[in-house]
Amino acid sequence: MTISRKYIASVSFGKDSLATILLAKEHGEPLDEAVYCEVMFDKDISGEVPEHRDFIYNTAIPALERMGVKIIVLRSKKTYVDLFTGRVTRGPKKGMVRSFPLCGKCAVQRDCKVQPIQRYQKTLPPGTVQYVGIARDEQERLLRLKDGQQVSLLAKYNFTERDAWEFCRKAGLLSPVYEFTDWGGCWFCPNAKRAELRHLYDHHPELWARMLALQAIPGKTTEKFNRTQKFSDIDAMFRQEDSWQAASQNKHTPASGGLSKGRPPDAAA
Numbered sequence: 001m002t003i004s005r006k007y008i009a010s011v012s013f014g015k016d017s018l019a020t021i022l023l024a025k026e027h028g029e030p031l032d033e034a035v036y037c038e039v040m041f042d043k044d045i046s047g048e049v050p051e052h053r054d055f056i057y058n059t060a061i062p063a064l065e066r067m068g069v070k071i072i073v074l075r076s077k078k079t080y081v082d083l084f085t086g087r088v089t090r091g092p093k094k095g096m097v098r099s100f101p102l103c104g105k106c107a108v109q110r111d112c113k114v115q116p117i118q119r120y121q122k123t124l125p126p127g128t129v130q131y132v133g134i135a136r137d138e139q140e141r142l143l144r145l146k147d148g149q150q151v152s153l154l155a156k157y158n159f160t161e162r163d164a165w166e167f168c169r170k171a172g173l174l175s176p177v178y179e180f181t182d183w184g185g186c187w188f189c190p191n192a193k194r195a196e197l198r199h200l201y202d203h204h205p206e207l208w209a210r211m212l213a214l215q216a217i218p219g220k221t222t223e224k225f226n227r228t229q230k231f232s233d234i235d236a237m238f239r240q241e242d243s244w245q246a247a248s249q250n251k252h253t254p255a256s257g258g259l260s261k262g263r264p265p266d267a268a269a
Helices: 015-027 050-066 080-085 107-121 139-143 161-171 194-203 205-215 231-251
Strands: 007-010 033-037 071-074 129-131
Touching: 007 015, 015 129, 015 161, 033 107, 050 071, 071 107, 080 107, 080 205, 194 205, 194 231, 205 231
Parallel strands: 007 033, 007 129, 033 071
Antiparallel strands: none
């Protein structure tokens, strides 16, 4: 009995993975399903930046399903909060709260994303081909693809990252996160850039407060959110910036009830 080869697309709903699916549909490439793994902050809150999660479930998935693309959503039983609040079971820090994941050795990536994907991959038949969203101008990443098992349709059809961005934009499938960042990641990622953290602070205070609450838990293995800062340090920095901005605006705003600029004191009312 011959088992037909299966073709899957890995999708984060960023520009490169979505452009890959759009190219597959446009050129009649075989595609059985698209697979997305959603990392969760806790049992109810997604790890996706809220604007991106809304885009995924309200725009992108419905659009792809209308094209006939089957979407598989994976989630781990473990969440960011589970890992953060877990206790060290051995060694000199035994009994301490595990705290923030280490940059470059992210337990969240390992337990909440890689493991669910690996479990899914074990269900696939031998010879399954995976489409990956790597553009032709990402040569180092292209060289790491597993020959015969992983295929870049972006490279096959000569698409750069900018081409992928424009392709998604024209299709109405460009995530709004590209308005303030050039990559996708969890909103609690220790590798988040300053602009991404500032966006979270300005637009999602409820999520920001959750991180400050975790920072306040005693007995952690580390107090650092990233390589150099506590989350509370970042919060203090943004609050100081807001204070400076408010002071600057007040300095240049005429006091109410005073004389208007440019108007002589003896002018008629």
